[in-house]
Amino acid sequence: MSAIKAKHQRLVLLVIALAALIGAGLLAAWALSKQASYFYVPSDLVAHPPEQGRAVRLGGMVQRGSIKTMPDGVTITFVVGDGKATVPVRYAGITPDLFVEGSGVVAEGRMEGATFVADNLLAKHDEKYVPREMKDMTQAQAKAVVAETK
Amino acid sequence: MSGPPSSAPRKPGLALWLPLALFAAFLALVVWGLLRPDNREVASTFIGKPIPAFDLPPASADRPGLTRAQFVGGKPRLLNIFASWCGPCAVEAPQLAQLAAAGAEIDGVAIRDRKDDLARFLAANGNPFARIGQDDLSKVQIGIGSSGVPETFVVDARGVIRYQHIGAIMPDDVPMILGKLKEAGQ
Amino acid sequence: MIAELGLAILWMAAALAVLQLVAGALALRPQGAGMVGVVRPVAVAQGVLVALSFAALITLFVTTDLSVKLVAENSHSAKPLIFKIAGTWGNHEGSMLLWVTIMSLAGGFVALVERRLPEKTLIATLAAQAFVSLGFYAFLLLASNPFARLPQPAPEGAGLNPLLQDIGLAFHPPTLYVGYVGLSIAFSFAVGALITRDVGPAFARAMRPWVLGAWIFLTVGITAGSYWAYYTLGWGGWWFWDPVENASLMPWLAATALLHSVSVLAARNALRAWTVMLGVIAFSMSMVGTFLVRSGILTSVHAFAVDPARGSFILALLAIYIGGALLLFALRAGTVTEGARFAFVSREAALVFNNVMLCGILGIVLVGTLYPLLTEAFGVKVSVGPPYFNPVSAIFAFPMLVVMAVGPLLRWKDDRGGRVAPVLAVPALLAVAVAGAAFASGVNTLPALGLGLGAGLALASLLPLRGRNLRRTPLPVWGMVVSHLGLAVAAMGMASESAFSIEKLAALTPGETRQVGPYALTLDRIDPVAGPNWTALQATVSARYAGGDAVVLTPQARVFANPPGTRTESALKTRWNGQLYVVLGEEGDDGRWQMRFWWKPFVPLIWLGGLLVGLGGLLALVGRVARDVKRLVAIDKITFRRERQGR
Numbered sequence: 001m002s003a004i005k006a007k008h009q010r011l012v013l014l015v016i017a018l019a020a021l022i023g024a025g026l027l028a029a030w031a032l033s034k035q036a037s038y039f040y041v042p043s044d045l046v047a048h049p050p051e052q053g054r055a056v057r058l059g060g061m062v063q064r065g066s067i068k069t070m071p072d073g074v075t076i077t078f079v080v081g082d083g084k085a086t087v088p089v090r091y092a093g094i095t096p097d098l099f100v101e102g103s104g105v106v107a108e109g110r111m112e113g114a115t116f117v118a119d120n121l122l123a124k125h126d127e128k129y130v131p132r133e134m135k136d137m138t139q140a141q142a143k144a145v146v147a148e149t150k
Numbered sequence: 151m152s153g154p155p156s157s158a159p160r161k162p163g164l165a166l167w168l169p170l171a172l173f174a175a176f177l178a179l180v181v182w183g184l185l186r187p188d189n190r191e192v193a194s195t196f197i198g199k200p201i202p203a204f205d206l207p208p209a210s211a212d213r214p215g216l217t218r219a220q221f222v223g224g225k226p227r228l229l230n231i232f233a234s235w236c237g238p239c240a241v242e243a244p245q246l247a248q249l250a251a252a253g254a255e256i257d258g259v260a261i262r263d264r265k266d267d268l269a270r271f272l273a274a275n276g277n278p279f280a281r282i283g284q285d286d287l288s289k290v291q292i293g294i295g296s297s298g299v300p301e302t303f304v305v306d307a308r309g310v311i312r313y314q315h316i317g318a319i320m321p322d323d324v325p326m327i328l329g330k331l332k333e334a335g336q
Numbered sequence: 337m338i339a340e341l342g343l344a345i346l347w348m349a350a351a352l353a354v355l356q357l358v359a360g361a362l363a364l365r366p367q368g369a370g371m372v373g374v375v376r377p378v379a380v381a382q383g384v385l386v387a388l389s390f391a392a393l394i395t396l397f398v399t400t401d402l403s404v405k406l407v408a409e410n411s412h413s414a415k416p417l418i419f420k421i422a423g424t425w426g427n428h429e430g431s432m433l434l435w436v437t438i439m440s441l442a443g444g445f446v447a448l449v450e451r452r453l454p455e456k457t458l459i460a461t462l463a464a465q466a467f468v469s470l471g472f473y474a475f476l477l478l479a480s481n482p483f484a485r486l487p488q489p490a491p492e493g494a495g496l497n498p499l500l501q502d503i504g505l506a507f508h509p510p511t512l513y514v515g516y517v518g519l520s521i522a523f524s525f526a527v528g529a530l531i532t533r534d535v536g537p538a539f540a541r542a543m544r545p546w547v548l549g550a551w552i553f554l555t556v557g558i559t560a561g562s563y564w565a566y567y568t569l570g571w572g573g574w575w576f577w578d579p580v581e582n583a584s585l586m587p588w589l590a591a592t593a594l595l596h597s598v599s600v601l602a603a604r605n606a607l608r609a610w611t612v613m614l615g616v617i618a619f620s621m622s623m624v625g626t627f628l629v630r631s632g633i634l635t636s637v638h639a640f641a642v643d644p645a646r647g648s649f650i651l652a653l654l655a656i657y658i659g660g661a662l663l664l665f666a667l668r669a670g671t672v673t674e675g676a677r678f679a680f681v682s683r684e685a686a687l688v689f690n691n692v693m694l695c696g697i698l699g700i701v702l703v704g705t706l707y708p709l710l711t712e713a714f715g716v717k718v719s720v721g722p723p724y725f726n727p728v729s730a731i732f733a734f735p736m737l738v739v740m741a742v743g744p745l746l747r748w749k750d751d752r753g754g755r756v757a758p759v760l761a762v763p764a765l766l767a768v769a770v771a772g773a774a775f776a777s778g779v780n781t782l783p784a785l786g787l788g789l790g791a792g793l794a795l796a797s798l799l800p801l802r803g804r805n806l807r808r809t810p811l812p813v814w815g816m817v818v819s820h821l822g823l824a825v826a827a828m829g830m831a832s833e834s835a836f837s838i839e840k841l842a843a844l845t846p847g848e849t850r851q852v853g854p855y856a857l858t859l860d861r862i863d864p865v866a867g868p869n870w871t872a873l874q875a876t877v878s879a880r881y882a883g884g885d886a887v888v889l890t891p892q893a894r895v896f897a898n899p900p901g902t903r904t905e906s907a908l909k910t911r912w913n914g915q916l917y918v919v920l921g922e923e924g925d926d927g928r929w930q931m932r933f934w935w936k937p938f939v940p941l942i943w944l945g946g947l948l949v950g951l952g953g954l955l956a957l958v959g960r961v962a963r964d965v966k967r968l969v970a971i972d973k974i975t976f977r978r979e980r981q982g983r
Contacts, residue, residue: 073843094921
């Protein structure tokens with residue numbers, strides 16, 4: 001194969017680089033629309049359920065009295081609510097220190113049937129850290145727990 | 151830039167501006183991100199609102215319980231939401247003592263606590279509280295927009311929430327809280 | 337006293353940076369010859385002064401001078417000496433001083449030793465370096481003074497974050513910093529070359545050791561950071577695509593691309609504008625990464641002190657430096673004369689291909705990292721994780737692994753594919769066989785391809801050594817072979833981790849046994865234990881590999897007192913063929929303890945591969961520098977002889 005003509009080389013390189021860049025951009029956009037994990041509160045999740053098996057996150061309040069440990073000792077089930085709707089959640093694993101009933105939680109996982117199966121739980125209140133998604137939920141949480149404690 | 155380029159830019163000319171354009175888009179995005187309202191703390195929607203009506207029984211043998219009426223009239227007060235089972239609450243105890251020593255009047259709400267646990271907690275960490283109400287259903291906590299423990303509210307003499315501090319009060323926060331109290335008294 | 341001295345020295349250094357910039361700018365004018373002699377000594381002096389200032393800060397931390405605000409907030413008199421020293425940079429102000437120190441020391445070093453570049457380009461480079469440093473001086477002196485005193489000395493320090501009391505973490509950030517800031521030299525070289533329009537092999541050779549050095553530190557820093565996250569977070573994963581991790585990966589990707597395009601420029605005088613742009617991009621990615629981490633604009637699983645006000649300051653610096661450099665690039669790059677040509681099948685072409693793939697991955701990571709911020713602008717909250725990053729980056733990474741196997745065997749300028757095909761047949765067959773076998777035994781597509789390509793590349797990466805006298809093979813060639821082999825090894829480790837890991841979650845009463853892969857694990861007992869500033873529950877677990885002798889593992893759940901916090905100490909047992917990973921959870925209501933176990937075959941290959949990549953870089957750097965030193969000595973001898981003859 002012979003060397004490319006002088007004036008074409010730069011152009012060819014440029015076209016390849018641009019094509020790769022645009023390709024990467026389109027690929028990223030397509031993959032993000034497929035794979036980005038959306039954030040749901042229970043009422044959204046009930047009203048517009050995501051596809052089964054798609055990775056999403058669920059944020060809400062852990063309902064009081066809802067945490068139950070399965071006989072295997074490591075799987076727990078609990079109910080997350082936002083005052084309007086509730087979603088049952090199952091999680092197998094070691095729970096974070098600040099995971100308690102009546103506190104906020106963000107669960108990463110997917111819907112399987114009517115149950116949300118969590119891979120990971122984020123619950124943090126120390127060091128002023130609150131999962132960012134929780135910030136709009138203060139009032140919803142309030143209603144949820146007030147409704148539930150009546 | 152010193153003078154125009156000696157030879158006119160060839161075809162790649164426009165493409166050379168692409169990195170700069172992409173960077174400008176990035177800048178626009180992050181400037182928006184920085185200017186957007188503070189995203190790390192729960193912005194209290196309850197500031198400027200009166201605290202709700204409540205009447206809590208005493209949580210401790212040597213302190214009275216807590217009602218809304220006690221906040222109206224008198225001086226601005228601090229309302230501290232805490233619990234004996236909460237680690238950071240023990241951490242902020244010295245700062246609460248410091249605040250009390252500086253003249254702040256502090257009322258406590260013990261969340262889902264047991265009397266003997268609480269007595270032990272107060273014996274170990276000091277008791278800066280004038281009154282402590284027992285809130286077994288988190289009713290007051292929810293009613294004033296607190297999402298966890300510890301939290302501290304500055305409540306003015308009309309019973310209106312003026313400031314919400316989320317998380318433990320650290321030594322650095324003490325002057326700021328005293329300032330907020332003073333502000334609430336004006 | 338030391339604090340005031342340190343601050344005064346820092347101000348003097350900043351003044352010298354101003355002088356360096358002004359003198360450099362004047363020297364570049366046609367009538368500025370008088371200023372030429374000023375720039376180099378000023379750059380050296382500036383480097384020395386900043387180093388002294390940093391030494392002053394270290395002294396304050398070592399002596400725990402509690403009248404200094406930074407020391408009182410971040411140190412404690414009862415802390416071990418090593419953590420007192422590490423505390424110097426374990427906070428915002430100290431880390432920024434470290435940043436400026438590295439930057440100015442590197443600039444001073446360039447001024448001291450660089451002889452190949454045309455004087456004008458070097459002066460433009462040093463002026464650019466001074467300009468960049470000045471922004472960070474301003475940041476330090478105006479917005480984050482590390483030497484500020486307290487009105488009254490504190491009775492005791494507020495302690496170092498327990499998460500930072502870890503030898504790995506103490507030295508991990510500075511390692512990455514050296515990498516980030518080392519790239520600032522490449523940035524300044526690129527800007528200097530754009531100013532004088534002087535881009536060529538001399539420029540590439542002058543820049544290469546700096547890129548190599550920075551790249552080695554980045555490689556080692558990322559590898560160490562990955563291992564640190566693996567064993568401290570207790571989640572069993574080694575890479576989370578978290579913003580903090582991506583912030584270190586992006587400069588590495590850009591620096592890797594830069595390293596290879598610099599080689600093309602040095603050897604063949606091609607890819608001129610492209611190399612200059614990568615020089616700008618690599619350091620830009622370092623600054624963007626630092627900004628994303630420090631401003632708190634993206635939430636991260638890694639705890640990090642964030643401050644939006646400081647974020648705005650860094651953002652302003654970004655806008656000036658990156659924006660300015662890219663503007664200069666847009667105006668000037670079209671006038672940088674064209675480089676040498678090459679054919680579609682040639683080593684240059686392979687390097688260009690992989691450059692484009694690396695930039696593709698860089699774009700994918702950058703877009704994925706920023707996407708949550710972008711959607712939030714439209715009111716939708718998302719997070720982006722492995723389901724996006726893994727397959728999409730693999731689309732670029734796998735072709736790159738293939739071309740990595742071929743490229744080093746191709747000749748420069750022009751080659752025939754038929755010439756190298758027979759040599760590559762064996763690795764290609766190996767790759768197909770391994771991937772096929774893995775696929776047949778039920779491994780998913782991505783890990784199966786990763787195993788196959790990793791195995792093929794591991795073999796192919798050794799091929800450049802065939803037919804060579806191994807003793808006389810130049811160190812840079814060894815470096816390339818070792819680095820490529822390292823990447824292949826790491827790829828196999830990643831694929832194996834993803835394909836063969838076994839995870840077991842169990843609630844055990846003491847005395848109970850569970851089988852996890854080849855291991856039989858018995859929970860013997862749970863004891864409370866205490867350390868200097870923590871208490872913990874410790875599980876004693878006996879692990880028997882395939883019925884052999886018991887090894888004892890002791891995972892802990894630690895609680896720190898000052899400042900308060902909790903941390904999981906996982907327990908690891910490494911064998912040649914994998915690693916056992918044990919985490920202790922909570923006690924259940926029925927007296928059983930939650931335990932999490934992983935058996936991860938060949939997972940240490942990931943970090944071993946990362947270290948090999950870094951080692952390869954080190955070999956190449958030593959080879960290059962040795963050659964440069966020889967050349968310098970020879971030049972000095974000639975000048976000396978000429979001078980003597982002239983007399």
